[in-house]
Amino acid sequence: MGGQYRITGDRYPRMRRPRRRGRIVALAVASVAVLGVGGWGTMQLIDVFTSGDDSVSAAGTKAGCATGATPAAAPAATPRAFPVPGTITVNVFNATTRSGLAQQTADELKKRGFKVGKVANATEEYDKKVKGTGVLLGPSSALDTSLPVLGTQLPGAERRTDPARTGGEIDLIIGDGFRELSKKADADRALTALATPEPTPAPKKNC
Incomplete structure (x- = not known):
């Protein structure tokens, strides 16, 4: 080459391209960001399809709590019909060694x-063999009728039924x-509580 700028000697300068390290780093960062956003979107889609029902249920529960809505009350217990004391005949037997109790x-x-x-001493089957407060004995039909009524007079007494027994009379056998x-x-x-049981409590809200 001639002119003002002339190359002398036997070595020539190499013409290198500018380094692209900065561009490569930028591309790597952008790729990571794109992958992150794509993964987050995929998780959101999975959550929508797998827990949609739960979200709806939770939203409904929250809405009910927010509006102050209360669950439907449980139906009141139906009063039961028990025989009145005047229709119940009780035989009283003394199974203890104390006289006059019957x-x-x-x-x-x-x-x-x-x-x-009847008012008398207990039969040999029960005489001096009842350790508790007493035994209430009647036919099978008395289990949920007259025996509970008599039981209100002596709460600690044991209730028994005899399938072979007929009639409506029941026995109160006094124990030690x-x-x-x-x-x-x-x-x-x-007696009042027996005929009118307590109502079932209403279900609680879970808010």
């Missing part, structure tokens, strides 16, 4: 409206643990 108890039951049948019948006021409250 007659005293029979007299008190009569004051409370029960009909009294007997002291007296329950107080009349307590027995009256128990």
Whole structure:
């Protein structure tokens, strides 16, 4: 080459291209960002298709709580029909060594409206063999009728039925643990509760 700029010597300068390291780094960062956004979008789609029902349910529950809506109340318990004391005949038997208990108890039951049948010492099957307060014995039909009514007068007594027994009479067999019948006021409250059971509580809201 001639002129003002002349190359001398036997070596020539190499013409290198500018490095593209900065461009490569930028491309790598952009690729990572695109992959991240794509993965997030995929997770969102999976969540929509797999938990959509749960979201709707939760939204409905929250909406109900927000509006103050209360769950439907449980239906009230239906009163049951039990026989009144005046229609129940009770035989009173003393299975203890204490004399006079059968007659005293029979007299008190009569004051409370029960009909009294036999009053005597217990048979050999039960005599001196009842360790608790007493045994209420009747036919199978008395299990959910007259026995619970008599049971309000002596809550700790054991209830038994005899399938072979007929008729409507029931027995009160006094045991060693007997002291007296329950107080009349307590027995009256128990009779009322027996005929009108407590209603089922309403379900609670989960907010």
